[in-house]
Amino acid sequence: MLRKIEHIGIAVEDFESTAKLFEDLLGSPAYKTEIVESEGVETMFFAIGESKIELLRATDESSSIAKYLEKNKGGIHHIAFDVEDIDKEIARLKEKNFELIHQSPKEGADNKIIAFLHPKSTARVLVELCQEKKD
Numbered sequence: 001m002l003r004k005i006e007h008i009g010i011a012v013e014d015f016e017s018t019a020k021l022f023e024d025l026l027g028s029p030a031y032k033t034e035i036v037e038s039e040g041v042e043t044m045f046f047a048i049g050e051s052k053i054e055l056l057r058a059t060d061e062s063s064s065i066a067k068y069l070e071k072n073k074g075g076i077h078h079i080a081f082d083v084e085d086i087d088k089e090i091a092r093l094k095e096k097n098f099e100l101i102h103q104s105p106k107e108g109a110d111n112k113i114i115a116f117l118h119p120k121s122t123a124r125v126l127v128e129l130c131q132e133k134k135d
């Protein structure tokens with residue numbers, strides 16, 4: 001089961017102009033920034049109740065965020081759902097004919113293991129599954 005919206009990912013051109021905007025909008029500052037080398041992105045997280053807003057900026061011109069920004073200039077990039085057991089969810093969703101971008105979970109930002117579903121199988125919404133890392 002998908003338990004709740006863990007975060008909403010928003011693509012931005014740069015953090016300088018948007019960090020303050022989101023701080024003003026949400027009424028609290030970002031609680032962390034983190035580079036995810038494998039995805040070519042830097043992330044910035046804001047807490048909002050039980051959920052988060054994740055700003056994403058490209059650190060690598062060939063990253064999927066860079067391509068997304070080139071095409072869309074910014075905006076909502078993905079919705080992330082919290083799951084208890086990501087392997088079980090991947091198997092369940094494959095069974096339901098959803099297409100996975102990541103066939104097995106990988107390291108994400110903010111202490112998570114993640115997998116993305118292909119937007120062509122999810123009504124053009126990029127969906128991320130994320131499970132809290134248990135260590």
Ligand code: ZN
Binds near residue numbers: 007054128
């Ligand atoms: Zn995300």
